[in-house]
Amino acid sequence: MSDAFSMVGLLSAVGVLTALGVGFGALLGAVNERFKGDDSSLVEQIDALLPQTQCGQCGYPGCRPYAEAINQGDALNKCPPGGESTITALADLLGRAPEPLDGEATDEALVAFIREDECIGCTKCIQACPVDAIIGAAKQMHTVIEDECTGCDLCLDPCPVDCIDMLPRRTPLEQWQPVTRPPLVIASDRHPKETPHGSHI
Protein backbone atom coordinates (compact mmCIF):
# COMPACT_ATOMS: atom_id res chain seq x y z
CA MET A 1 0.00 0.00 0.00
CA SER A 2 2.60 2.48 1.12
CA ASP A 3 5.06 1.77 -1.69
CA ALA A 4 2.29 2.06 -4.32
CA PHE A 5 1.38 5.46 -2.97
CA SER A 6 3.76 8.21 -3.87
CA MET A 7 3.20 11.85 -3.12
CA VAL A 8 5.22 12.94 -6.16
CA GLY A 9 3.28 10.68 -8.49
CA LEU A 10 -0.04 11.96 -7.13
CA LEU A 11 0.99 15.58 -7.44
CA SER A 12 2.35 15.17 -10.95
CA ALA A 13 -0.85 13.39 -12.04
CA VAL A 14 -3.06 16.14 -10.63
CA GLY A 15 -0.68 18.78 -11.96
CA VAL A 16 -0.66 17.35 -15.49
CA LEU A 17 -4.46 17.18 -15.72
CA THR A 18 -4.86 20.66 -14.25
CA ALA A 19 -2.26 22.06 -16.62
CA LEU A 20 -3.94 20.39 -19.61
CA GLY A 21 -7.35 21.69 -18.62
CA VAL A 22 -6.21 25.22 -17.87
CA GLY A 23 -3.93 25.33 -20.91
CA PHE A 24 -6.54 24.21 -23.41
CA GLY A 25 -9.21 26.31 -21.68
CA ALA A 26 -7.09 29.45 -22.04
CA LEU A 27 -6.30 28.59 -25.67
CA LEU A 28 -9.96 28.08 -26.52
CA GLY A 29 -10.94 31.26 -24.71
CA ALA A 30 -8.38 33.20 -26.75
CA VAL A 31 -9.55 31.63 -30.02
CA ASN A 32 -13.19 32.30 -29.16
CA GLU A 33 -12.35 35.91 -28.38
CA ARG A 34 -10.37 36.24 -31.61
CA PHE A 35 -13.11 34.77 -33.83
CA LYS A 36 -16.14 36.12 -32.11
CA GLY A 37 -18.85 33.87 -33.41
CA ASP A 38 -21.91 35.68 -34.65
CA ASP A 39 -24.98 34.20 -36.25
CA SER A 40 -25.54 37.34 -38.31
CA SER A 41 -23.92 36.25 -41.58
CA LEU A 42 -26.58 33.57 -42.15
CA VAL A 43 -29.27 36.14 -41.39
CA GLU A 44 -27.66 38.37 -44.05
CA GLN A 45 -27.85 35.57 -46.60
CA ILE A 46 -31.50 34.86 -45.80
CA ASP A 47 -32.31 38.56 -45.87
CA ALA A 48 -30.71 38.88 -49.30
CA LEU A 49 -33.11 36.26 -50.69
CA LEU A 50 -36.23 37.97 -49.35
CA PRO A 51 -37.86 40.48 -51.72
CA GLN A 52 -37.34 43.49 -49.39
CA THR A 53 -40.89 44.71 -49.88
CA GLN A 54 -41.19 45.11 -46.09
CA CYS A 55 -44.88 44.28 -46.55
CA GLY A 56 -45.27 42.52 -43.21
CA GLN A 57 -47.50 39.73 -44.53
CA CYS A 58 -45.29 37.16 -42.83
CA GLY A 59 -46.38 38.55 -39.47
CA TYR A 60 -43.05 40.25 -38.79
CA PRO A 61 -42.48 43.99 -39.14
CA GLY A 62 -40.22 43.58 -42.18
CA CYS A 63 -37.93 41.34 -44.16
CA ARG A 64 -34.97 41.54 -41.78
CA PRO A 65 -36.98 40.43 -38.71
CA TYR A 66 -38.46 37.60 -40.77
CA ALA A 67 -34.91 36.57 -41.82
CA GLU A 68 -33.95 36.44 -38.14
CA ALA A 69 -37.08 34.38 -37.40
CA ILE A 70 -36.22 31.92 -40.20
CA ASN A 71 -32.76 31.63 -38.71
CA GLN A 72 -34.42 30.73 -35.42
CA GLY A 73 -36.40 27.99 -37.18
CA ASP A 74 -39.56 29.69 -38.42
CA ALA A 75 -41.33 28.38 -41.52
CA LEU A 76 -40.03 29.42 -44.96
CA ASN A 77 -43.41 29.83 -46.62
CA LYS A 78 -44.73 33.07 -45.18
CA CYS A 79 -43.62 35.44 -47.91
CA PRO A 80 -46.33 35.93 -50.58
CA PRO A 81 -44.44 38.65 -52.53
CA GLY A 82 -41.46 36.33 -52.88
CA GLY A 83 -43.63 33.45 -53.99
CA GLU A 84 -42.51 29.97 -54.94
CA SER A 85 -39.05 31.03 -56.16
CA THR A 86 -38.13 32.61 -52.81
CA ILE A 87 -39.28 29.54 -50.90
CA THR A 88 -37.20 27.30 -53.18
CA ALA A 89 -34.14 29.54 -52.82
CA LEU A 90 -34.50 29.63 -49.01
CA ALA A 91 -34.96 25.86 -48.86
CA ASP A 92 -31.81 25.43 -50.96
CA LEU A 93 -29.83 27.76 -48.72
CA LEU A 94 -30.95 26.18 -45.46
CA GLY A 95 -31.11 22.57 -46.62
CA ARG A 96 -34.76 22.30 -45.63
CA ALA A 97 -37.68 20.94 -47.59
CA PRO A 98 -39.59 23.59 -49.57
CA GLU A 99 -43.20 23.99 -48.48
CA PRO A 100 -46.14 25.40 -50.41
CA LEU A 101 -46.95 29.04 -49.79
CA ASP A 102 -48.75 29.66 -46.53
CA GLY A 103 -52.05 31.46 -46.14
CA GLU A 104 -55.29 31.35 -48.08
CA ALA A 105 -55.27 29.24 -51.21
CA THR A 106 -53.87 31.76 -53.66
CA ASP A 107 -52.93 29.41 -56.45
CA GLU A 108 -52.39 32.20 -58.90
CA ALA A 109 -50.35 35.33 -58.41
CA LEU A 110 -52.45 38.44 -57.84
CA VAL A 111 -51.92 41.95 -59.01
CA ALA A 112 -53.56 45.16 -57.77
CA PHE A 113 -55.86 46.96 -60.18
CA ILE A 114 -57.18 50.50 -59.61
CA ARG A 115 -60.63 51.26 -61.03
CA GLU A 116 -59.45 54.51 -62.46
CA ASP A 117 -62.76 56.35 -62.87
CA GLU A 118 -63.49 55.89 -59.16
CA CYS A 119 -60.02 56.99 -57.98
CA ILE A 120 -60.05 60.38 -56.25
CA GLY A 121 -56.29 60.87 -56.38
CA CYS A 122 -55.63 60.83 -52.62
CA THR A 123 -52.10 59.29 -52.98
CA LYS A 124 -52.66 57.12 -49.88
CA CYS A 125 -52.09 53.90 -51.81
CA ILE A 126 -48.88 55.34 -53.27
CA GLN A 127 -47.51 55.87 -49.76
CA ALA A 128 -48.56 52.37 -48.72
CA CYS A 129 -46.98 50.59 -51.67
CA PRO A 130 -43.70 48.99 -50.57
CA VAL A 131 -42.35 48.59 -54.11
CA ASP A 132 -43.41 51.93 -55.66
CA ALA A 133 -45.60 50.13 -58.17
CA ILE A 134 -48.34 52.81 -58.11
CA ILE A 135 -47.90 55.97 -60.09
CA GLY A 136 -50.03 59.09 -59.93
CA ALA A 137 -50.13 62.47 -58.26
CA ALA A 138 -52.42 64.37 -55.90
CA LYS A 139 -55.94 64.75 -57.37
CA GLN A 140 -54.81 62.85 -60.44
CA MET A 141 -55.92 59.36 -61.31
CA HIS A 142 -53.49 56.60 -60.09
CA THR A 143 -52.58 53.38 -61.76
CA VAL A 144 -50.56 50.25 -60.98
CA ILE A 145 -47.47 49.15 -62.89
CA GLU A 146 -48.33 45.52 -63.30
CA ASP A 147 -44.75 44.30 -63.66
CA GLU A 148 -43.72 45.96 -60.40
CA CYS A 149 -46.71 44.94 -58.27
CA THR A 150 -46.01 42.00 -55.95
CA GLY A 151 -49.65 41.43 -55.06
CA CYS A 152 -49.07 42.22 -51.39
CA ASP A 153 -52.49 43.97 -51.07
CA LEU A 154 -51.12 46.60 -48.66
CA CYS A 155 -52.77 49.29 -50.82
CA LEU A 156 -56.29 47.95 -50.22
CA ASP A 157 -56.72 49.17 -46.64
CA PRO A 158 -55.62 52.81 -47.06
CA CYS A 159 -57.90 53.43 -50.07
CA PRO A 160 -60.80 55.62 -48.85
CA VAL A 161 -63.08 54.74 -51.76
CA ASP A 162 -62.22 51.05 -52.10
CA CYS A 163 -61.44 51.32 -55.76
CA ILE A 164 -58.59 48.77 -55.75
CA ASP A 165 -59.20 45.14 -56.71
CA MET A 166 -56.83 42.20 -56.54
CA LEU A 167 -57.03 40.48 -59.92
CA PRO A 168 -55.29 37.33 -61.12
CA ARG A 169 -52.07 38.20 -62.88
CA ARG A 170 -52.00 37.65 -66.61
CA THR A 171 -49.05 35.59 -67.73
CA PRO A 172 -47.26 37.38 -70.54
CA LEU A 173 -46.67 35.32 -73.65
CA GLU A 174 -42.89 35.45 -73.27
CA GLN A 175 -43.11 33.81 -69.82
CA TRP A 176 -45.25 30.94 -70.99
CA GLN A 177 -43.77 27.60 -69.96
CA PRO A 178 -44.49 24.34 -71.72
CA VAL A 179 -45.74 21.61 -69.37
CA THR A 180 -42.87 19.19 -68.88
CA ARG A 181 -42.37 16.09 -66.78
CA PRO A 182 -39.16 15.60 -64.79
CA PRO A 183 -37.01 12.77 -66.17
CA LEU A 184 -37.21 9.50 -64.24
CA VAL A 185 -33.92 8.88 -62.44
CA ILE A 186 -34.60 5.37 -61.23
CA ALA A 187 -37.48 3.04 -61.86
CA SER A 188 -38.92 3.37 -58.35
CA ASP A 189 -39.23 7.14 -58.77
CA ARG A 190 -42.36 6.42 -60.71
CA HIS A 191 -45.62 7.48 -59.26
CA PRO A 192 -47.34 4.58 -57.46
CA LYS A 193 -50.31 4.83 -59.82
CA GLU A 194 -48.06 3.98 -62.74
CA THR A 195 -46.57 0.77 -61.37
CA PRO A 196 -47.68 -2.16 -63.52
CA HIS A 197 -48.98 -4.28 -60.64
CA GLY A 198 -51.11 -1.70 -58.92
CA SER A 199 -50.06 0.58 -56.08
CA HIS A 200 -47.97 -1.23 -53.52
CA ILE A 201 -45.66 1.60 -52.43
Added chain:
Amino acid sequence: MNELFVILVSTALVNNFVLVQFLGLCPFMGVSNKLESAMGMSLATTFVLTLASAASFVVYHGLLVPLDVTYLRTISFIVVIAAVVQFTDIMVRQLSPLLHRVLGIFLPLITTNCAVLGVALLSLNRELDFLSTTLYGLGAAVGFSLVLVLFAAMRERLAAADVPSPFKGAAIAMITASLMSLAFMGFSGLVQG
Protein backbone atom coordinates in the same frame (compact mmCIF):
# COMPACT_ATOMS: atom_id res chain seq x y z
CA MET B 1 8.83 8.31 -47.86
CA ASN B 2 7.57 4.95 -49.06
CA GLU B 3 6.88 3.94 -45.48
CA LEU B 4 4.74 7.05 -44.92
CA PHE B 5 2.70 6.25 -48.01
CA VAL B 6 2.17 2.71 -46.74
CA ILE B 7 0.91 4.10 -43.41
CA LEU B 8 -1.55 6.36 -45.25
CA VAL B 9 -2.92 3.62 -47.50
CA SER B 10 -3.01 0.95 -44.83
CA THR B 11 -5.02 3.12 -42.40
CA ALA B 12 -7.31 4.52 -45.06
CA LEU B 13 -8.18 1.28 -46.85
CA VAL B 14 -6.72 -1.89 -45.37
CA ASN B 15 -7.33 -1.18 -41.69
CA ASN B 16 -10.22 1.20 -42.32
CA PHE B 17 -11.32 2.39 -38.91
CA VAL B 18 -15.03 2.18 -39.60
CA LEU B 19 -15.46 -0.91 -41.72
CA VAL B 20 -12.56 -3.09 -40.55
CA GLN B 21 -11.88 -2.00 -36.96
CA PHE B 22 -15.51 -0.97 -36.29
CA LEU B 23 -14.68 2.32 -34.59
CA GLY B 24 -16.68 5.50 -35.12
CA LEU B 25 -19.88 3.72 -36.08
CA CYS B 26 -22.09 6.32 -34.38
CA PRO B 27 -21.49 9.16 -36.87
CA PHE B 28 -21.25 6.56 -39.64
CA MET B 29 -24.88 5.60 -39.08
CA GLY B 30 -26.04 8.95 -37.72
CA VAL B 31 -24.86 11.51 -40.26
CA SER B 32 -25.16 9.42 -43.42
CA ASN B 33 -28.76 10.35 -44.26
CA LYS B 34 -27.78 13.26 -46.48
CA LEU B 35 -24.76 13.43 -48.74
CA GLU B 36 -24.23 17.12 -48.02
CA SER B 37 -24.08 16.78 -44.25
CA ALA B 38 -21.96 13.64 -44.62
CA MET B 39 -19.41 15.67 -46.59
CA GLY B 40 -19.42 18.41 -43.96
CA MET B 41 -19.03 15.83 -41.22
CA SER B 42 -16.16 14.18 -43.10
CA LEU B 43 -14.33 17.48 -43.42
CA ALA B 44 -14.82 18.34 -39.74
CA THR B 45 -13.77 14.85 -38.63
CA THR B 46 -10.72 14.90 -40.91
CA PHE B 47 -9.64 18.18 -39.37
CA VAL B 48 -10.23 16.95 -35.83
CA LEU B 49 -8.61 13.55 -36.34
CA THR B 50 -5.43 14.89 -37.88
CA LEU B 51 -5.05 17.71 -35.38
CA ALA B 52 -5.98 15.53 -32.40
CA SER B 53 -3.52 12.77 -33.27
CA ALA B 54 -0.71 15.31 -33.64
CA ALA B 55 -1.67 17.11 -30.42
CA SER B 56 -1.99 13.80 -28.55
CA PHE B 57 1.49 12.85 -29.66
CA VAL B 58 2.87 16.16 -28.37
CA VAL B 59 1.04 15.85 -25.05
CA TYR B 60 2.09 12.22 -24.57
CA HIS B 61 5.76 12.61 -25.40
CA GLY B 62 6.15 16.14 -24.10
CA LEU B 63 4.18 15.91 -20.89
CA LEU B 64 3.15 12.41 -19.84
CA VAL B 65 6.39 10.52 -20.54
CA PRO B 66 8.77 13.01 -18.81
CA LEU B 67 6.54 13.17 -15.73
CA ASP B 68 6.09 9.39 -15.72
CA VAL B 69 2.30 9.52 -15.72
CA THR B 70 1.65 7.61 -18.96
CA TYR B 71 -1.29 5.83 -17.29
CA LEU B 72 -3.16 9.14 -17.67
CA ARG B 73 -3.05 8.92 -21.46
CA THR B 74 -6.71 8.05 -22.01
CA ILE B 75 -8.10 10.92 -19.94
CA SER B 76 -5.48 13.35 -21.28
CA PHE B 77 -6.31 12.41 -24.87
CA ILE B 78 -10.00 12.98 -24.17
CA VAL B 79 -9.16 16.47 -22.90
CA VAL B 80 -7.05 17.10 -26.03
CA ILE B 81 -9.81 15.82 -28.33
CA ALA B 82 -12.48 17.88 -26.57
CA ALA B 83 -10.35 21.00 -26.96
CA VAL B 84 -9.69 20.32 -30.67
CA VAL B 85 -13.39 19.68 -31.29
CA GLN B 86 -14.31 22.91 -29.54
CA PHE B 87 -11.74 24.71 -31.68
CA THR B 88 -13.24 23.15 -34.83
CA ASP B 89 -16.72 24.16 -33.65
CA ILE B 90 -15.62 27.80 -33.34
CA MET B 91 -13.93 27.73 -36.74
CA VAL B 92 -16.88 26.11 -38.54
CA ARG B 93 -19.31 28.56 -36.97
CA GLN B 94 -17.12 31.37 -38.20
CA LEU B 95 -16.40 30.06 -41.70
CA SER B 96 -19.73 28.47 -42.58
CA PRO B 97 -22.70 29.15 -40.29
CA LEU B 98 -24.81 27.04 -42.61
CA LEU B 99 -22.61 23.96 -42.23
CA HIS B 100 -22.63 24.62 -38.49
CA ARG B 101 -26.41 24.45 -38.56
CA VAL B 102 -26.52 21.35 -40.77
CA LEU B 103 -24.07 19.43 -38.58
CA GLY B 104 -25.80 20.62 -35.42
CA ILE B 105 -25.25 18.31 -32.48
CA PHE B 106 -22.96 15.99 -34.47
CA LEU B 107 -20.14 18.52 -34.41
CA PRO B 108 -19.66 18.47 -30.60
CA LEU B 109 -20.31 14.73 -30.73
CA ILE B 110 -17.02 14.23 -32.63
CA THR B 111 -15.61 14.33 -29.09
CA THR B 112 -17.21 10.97 -28.41
CA ASN B 113 -16.28 9.53 -31.81
CA CYS B 114 -14.28 6.56 -30.62
CA ALA B 115 -12.28 6.55 -33.85
CA VAL B 116 -10.61 9.79 -32.72
CA LEU B 117 -9.54 8.37 -29.37
CA GLY B 118 -8.79 5.03 -31.05
CA VAL B 119 -6.36 6.64 -33.49
CA ALA B 120 -4.52 8.43 -30.69
CA LEU B 121 -4.20 5.27 -28.57
CA LEU B 122 -3.45 2.85 -31.42
CA SER B 123 -0.73 5.08 -32.86
CA LEU B 124 0.93 4.97 -29.40
CA ASN B 125 0.85 1.18 -29.45
CA ARG B 126 2.56 1.18 -32.82
CA GLU B 127 5.28 3.51 -31.46
CA LEU B 128 5.21 5.84 -34.45
CA ASP B 129 7.16 9.09 -34.67
CA PHE B 130 5.47 12.49 -34.94
CA LEU B 131 5.13 12.62 -38.74
CA SER B 132 3.90 9.03 -38.93
CA THR B 133 1.37 9.68 -36.17
CA THR B 134 -0.03 12.68 -38.01
CA LEU B 135 -0.21 10.67 -41.22
CA TYR B 136 -1.83 7.81 -39.32
CA GLY B 137 -4.50 10.26 -38.16
CA LEU B 138 -4.88 11.68 -41.65
CA GLY B 139 -5.14 8.20 -43.16
CA ALA B 140 -7.79 7.22 -40.62
CA ALA B 141 -9.67 10.42 -41.42
CA VAL B 142 -9.46 9.85 -45.17
CA GLY B 143 -10.78 6.31 -44.67
CA PHE B 144 -13.57 7.57 -42.44
CA SER B 145 -14.53 10.30 -44.93
CA LEU B 146 -14.44 7.88 -47.83
CA VAL B 147 -16.79 5.34 -46.32
CA LEU B 148 -19.07 8.01 -44.80
CA VAL B 149 -19.55 9.76 -48.16
CA LEU B 150 -19.96 6.46 -50.03
CA PHE B 151 -22.47 5.24 -47.48
CA ALA B 152 -24.43 8.51 -47.52
CA ALA B 153 -24.64 8.38 -51.31
CA MET B 154 -25.96 4.83 -51.10
CA ARG B 155 -28.50 5.72 -48.44
CA GLU B 156 -29.80 8.59 -50.56
CA ARG B 157 -30.48 6.09 -53.31
CA LEU B 158 -31.94 3.63 -50.82
CA ALA B 159 -34.36 6.27 -49.55
CA ALA B 160 -35.89 6.45 -53.03
CA ALA B 161 -35.69 2.72 -53.75
CA ASP B 162 -38.52 0.27 -53.35
CA VAL B 163 -37.26 -1.59 -50.26
CA PRO B 164 -39.40 -4.49 -48.97
CA SER B 165 -41.15 -3.28 -45.83
CA PRO B 166 -39.36 -5.55 -43.27
CA PHE B 167 -36.03 -4.08 -44.42
CA LYS B 168 -37.04 -0.42 -44.45
CA GLY B 169 -35.08 2.21 -42.53
CA ALA B 170 -32.30 1.09 -40.19
CA ALA B 171 -32.39 -2.56 -41.29
CA ILE B 172 -31.39 -1.92 -44.89
CA ALA B 173 -28.78 0.59 -43.66
CA MET B 174 -27.20 -2.06 -41.42
CA ILE B 175 -27.20 -4.61 -44.24
CA THR B 176 -25.62 -2.07 -46.60
CA ALA B 177 -22.97 -1.24 -44.01
CA SER B 178 -22.13 -4.91 -43.51
CA LEU B 179 -21.86 -5.46 -47.27
CA MET B 180 -19.53 -2.47 -47.48
CA SER B 181 -17.49 -3.96 -44.66
CA LEU B 182 -17.24 -7.25 -46.57
CA ALA B 183 -16.15 -5.34 -49.66
CA PHE B 184 -13.42 -3.54 -47.71
CA MET B 185 -12.00 -6.87 -46.57
CA GLY B 186 -10.96 -7.24 -50.20
CA PHE B 187 -8.25 -4.64 -49.48
CA SER B 188 -6.64 -6.82 -46.82
CA GLY B 189 -3.87 -8.17 -49.01
CA LEU B 190 -2.99 -4.75 -50.44
CA VAL B 191 -0.41 -3.68 -47.83
CA GLN B 192 1.23 -5.79 -45.18
CA GLY B 193 1.03 -4.09 -41.81
